[in-house]
Amino acid sequence: MSQYAIAVHGGAGAIPRTTMxxxxxxxxxxxxxxxxxxxxxxxxxxGSALDAVEAAVRSLEDEPVYNAGRGAVFTNKGTIExxxxxxxxxxxxxxxxxxxxxxxxPVSLARTVMEKSEHVFLSGLGAMEFAEKMGLEFAPDEYFxxxxxYDQLLVAxxxxxxxxxxxxxxxxxxxxxxxxxxxxxxxALDVHGNIAAATSTGGMTNKKFGRVGDSPVIGAGTYAxxxxxxxxxxxxxxxxxxxxxxxxISCLMEYKGMSLREACDxxxxxxxxxxxxxGGLVAIxxxxxxxxxxxxxxxxxxxxxxxxxxYVGIYLDQVR
Amino acid sequence: MSQYAIAVHGGAGAIPRTTMxxxxxxxxxxxxxxxxxxxxxxxxxxGSALDAVEAAVRSLEDEPVYNAGRGAVFTNKGTIExxxxxxxxxxxxxxxxxxxxxxxxPVSLARTVMEKSEHVFLSGLGAMEFAEKMGLEFAPDEYFxxxxxYDQLLVAxxxxxxxxxxxxxxxxxxxxxxxxxxxxxxxALDVHGNIAAATSTGGMTNKKFGRVGDSPVIGAGTYAxxxxxxxxxxxxxxxxxxxxxxxxISCLMEYKGMSLREACDxxxxxxxxxxxxxGGLVAIxxxxxxxxxxxxxxxxxxxxxxxxxxYVGIYLDQVR
Numbered sequence: 042m043s044q045y046a047i048a049v050h051g052g053a054g055a056i057p058r059t060t061m062x063x064x065x066x067x068x069x070x071x072x073x074x075x076x077x078x079x080x081x082x083x084x085x086x087x088g089s090a091l092d093a094v095e096a097a098v099r100s101l102e103d104e105p106v107y108n109a110g111r112g113a114v115f116t117n118k119g120t121i122e123x124x125x126x127x128x129x130x131x132x133x134x135x136x137x138x139x140x141x142x143x144x145x146x147p148v149s150l151a152r153t154v155m156e157k158s159e160h161v162f163l164s165g166l167g168a169m170e171f172a173e174k175m176g177l178e179f180a181p182d183e184y185f186x187x188x189x190x191y192d193q194l195l196v197a198x199x200x201x202x203x204x205x206x207x208x209x210x211x212x213x214x215x216x217x218x219x220x221x222x223x224x225x226x227x228x229a230l231d232v233h234g235n236i237a238a239a240t241s242t243g244g245m246t247n248k249k250f251g252r253v254g255d256s257p258v259i260g261a262g263t264y265a266x267x268x269x270x271x272x273x274x275x276x277x278x279x280x281x282x283x284x285x286x287x288x289x290i291s292c293l294m295e296y297k298g299m300s301l302r303e304a305c306d307x308x309x310x311x312x313x314x315x316x317x318x319x320g321g322l323v324a325i326x327x328x329x330x331x332x333x334x335x336x337x338x339x340x341x342x343x344x345x346x347x348x349x350x351x352y353v354g355i356y357l358d359q360v361r
Numbered sequence: 362m363s364q365y366a367i368a369v370h371g372g373a374g375a376i377p378r379t380t381m382x383x384x385x386x387x388x389x390x391x392x393x394x395x396x397x398x399x400x401x402x403x404x405x406x407x408g409s410a411l412d413a414v415e416a417a418v419r420s421l422e423d424e425p426v427y428n429a430g431r432g433a434v435f436t437n438k439g440t441i442e443x444x445x446x447x448x449x450x451x452x453x454x455x456x457x458x459x460x461x462x463x464x465x466x467p468v469s470l471a472r473t474v475m476e477k478s479e480h481v482f483l484s485g486l487g488a489m490e491f492a493e494k495m496g497l498e499f500a501p502d503e504y505f506x507x508x509x510x511y512d513q514l515l516v517a518x519x520x521x522x523x524x525x526x527x528x529x530x531x532x533x534x535x536x537x538x539x540x541x542x543x544x545x546x547x548x549a550l551d552v553h554g555n556i557a558a559a560t561s562t563g564g565m566t567n568k569k570f571g572r573v574g575d576s577p578v579i580g581a582g583t584y585a586x587x588x589x590x591x592x593x594x595x596x597x598x599x600x601x602x603x604x605x606x607x608x609x610i611s612c613l614m615e616y617k618g619m620s621l622r623e624a625c626d627x628x629x630x631x632x633x634x635x636x637x638x639x640g641g642l643v644a645i646x647x648x649x650x651x652x653x654x655x656x657x658x659x660x661x662x663x664x665x666x667x668x669x670x671x672y673v674g675i676y677l678d679q680v681r
Contacts, residue, residue, distance in 0.1 A: 128603075133603045133604070133636065134603070135602065135603050137573075139459075139484060139573070140460075140484050140485055140487075140571075158570065159599070160570070160572045160573075160599055161598075161599045161602045161603060162572070162573035162574075162578070162599075162602060163570045163571050163572055163573065164459060164460050164484055164485065164571035164572075164573050165460055165484065165485045165571045166571060167569060167570035167571025167572065168570055168571050170569075170570055170571075171569075171570040249487060249490075249491075250478065250480070250483045250487035250488055250490055250491040251460075251483050251484035251485045251486060251487025251488050251490075252480045252482070252483055252484075252487065253457075253459070253480075253481075253482035253483065253484050254482075258482070258578060258579070258580070259578075259581070259602050259603065259605065260578070260580040260581060260602075260605035260608060261579070261580060264605070278481075279479070279480055279481045279482075282455065282481045282482060282579050282580070283448075283453045283454070283455050283481060283579065284453070285579065285580035285584070285605065285608040288580060288605040288608055288609070288612075289608070289612070292608075292609070292612035292613075292616055293612075293616060296612055296613060296616035296617040297616040297617070316453065
């Protein structure tokens with residue numbers, strides 16, 4: 042039987058160890074385990090990489106401790122605005138949504154856009170109208186109300202400043218405890234040799250002006266191409282958009298002949314660092330190589346392979 | 362004195378010669394001439410490439426025959442929703458907006474996002490709130506009402522189908538006369554050796570569900586990097602997003618050592634054609650090379666250089 046593998050992330054950023062309690066770490070790790078198991082189950086049954094990344098991201102979206110779906114952070118107006126995207130490495134098909142509300146699993150809406158619309162990218166009320174027409178599952182505001190998230194907004198508003206969810210602005214404002222972590226995503230290789238990627242987020246606490254990050258931007262936050270790699274990013278989205286991070290890694294492999302590792306290292310540890318872009322990503326290629334680089338203090342991440350190899354980590358020193 | 366140059370486009374697609382009257386062609390050509398002159402004036406005075414592309418795109422946005430700003434096409438709901446983006450090759454700074462209404466010059470809002478916000482990409486009502494705060498010029502619905510555009514919507518709705526502005530779906534539905542042309546954009550090189558790109562559009566006639574095309578997506582519809590090229594795209598946006606067209610050209614130059622022409626040809630005439638992506642783009646590098654490739658029947662395009670060289674064309678056989 043051919044090999045298969047999945048890798049997920051639950052956000053990158055500064056995650057002060059001093060504020061991480063054992064109880065919280067258990068919750069975060071369980072969320073990651075559930076996600077890789079959800080994806081692994083699909084892959085073990087011969088399912089597609091596309092199905093696997095959707096299942097893994099749905100699992101993280103349902104988990105209140107991660108900033109996507111149910112656990113999304115609040116905008117400046119006290120609302121929840123969700124972004125997501127998905128891409129299929131077989132055929133370069135892609136779907137993305139931004140600025141949507143009350144959709145239980147944004148990644149599934151992104152997939153529906155890919156498969157059932159003539160479009161790639163839908164936004165706002167129009168995207169929700171499409172979701173309703175397609176029978177996507179909606180959830181009431183209460184479903185998305187997590188007290189800790191709301192407290193986080195209050196702190197952020199107090200400083201009248203957009204605070205990055207992961208405390209990238211940690212030197213300026215006291216960042217709330219690390220139980221509100223960012224963007225989630227997954228990449229997978231299936232037994233058929235296909236790869237896929239998906240990303241989902243609630244964006245930044247206290248975000249204003251309909252800010253769109255890199256998560257719904259194909260090429261920036263998400264990219265998949267069987268010939269090169271599948272990538273899902275997390276971090277300071279503005280830098281990831283300007284650097285077209287996900288597609289950059291693909292191009293370094295395709296045009297410059299770099300390996301997945303070389304391309305990931307170059308982009309995350311050199312190019313992004315040069316322009317001040319904090320964050321990381323999970324990456325896979327069709328040979329089953331997995332990379333999970335980040336230039337921040339930590340990144341919630343996990344991977345599992347058909348040969349039984351498994352890894353779950355948060356901090357840099359938790360090297361696999 | 363160093364050389365400078367500007368190139369603009371006013372959309373690509375099928376432009377049936379049979380429906381093009383002399384009067385209309387004069388209007389289209391005048392719009393292109395005005396745009397290159399607007400950009401050229403900035404550049405001749407030693408202004409920046411960034412100022413030049415903004416000036417050129419503003420000129421096209423103000424022109425009712427082009428599908429951006431005032432001349433934008435109507436959505437399915439009879440509204441006008443505008444997208445734009447801009448990028449500065451000096452420092453990879455970028456700004457973009459999607460789903461905005463009643464903003465006279467979306468490209469200037471994109472630039473304001475780049476320069477006055479912490480963000481790159483703003484959407485919908487939030488973006489308009491930002492515009493108001495920043496003092497951007499608003500215009501009433503009447504300003505954007507062009508009878509011919511509205512008639513175009515009625516025809517499109519009659520067929521209950523999203524018709525591409527440029528008649529890409531021309532084999533399926535009778536496409537209205539070619540006086541409603543697409544996305545506009547500009548690229549420029551200034552005397553300081555810097556390059557920039559900007560794109561602006563009203564999207565597709567009869568568009569639904571808050572559809573976002575490639576125009577506001579950095580890497581897809583717009584990209585600029587002094588080390589490689591500045592690009593503004595036009596065409597079937599979904600394919601341009603999936604192919605990350607603008608950044609792909611940059612990567613082919615940077616990582617594979619292609620010239621601007623080789624990279625443009627490869628992407629527009631090979632890669633896009635393979636996946637069925639109709640359209641074109643304008644491109645410039647810091648040596649002043651200009652390319653204006655398209656794989657459609659025509660592309661409204663023009664260029665002007667500091668040495669006096671000038672070109673305005675619509676059809677393929679109008680080779681410069």
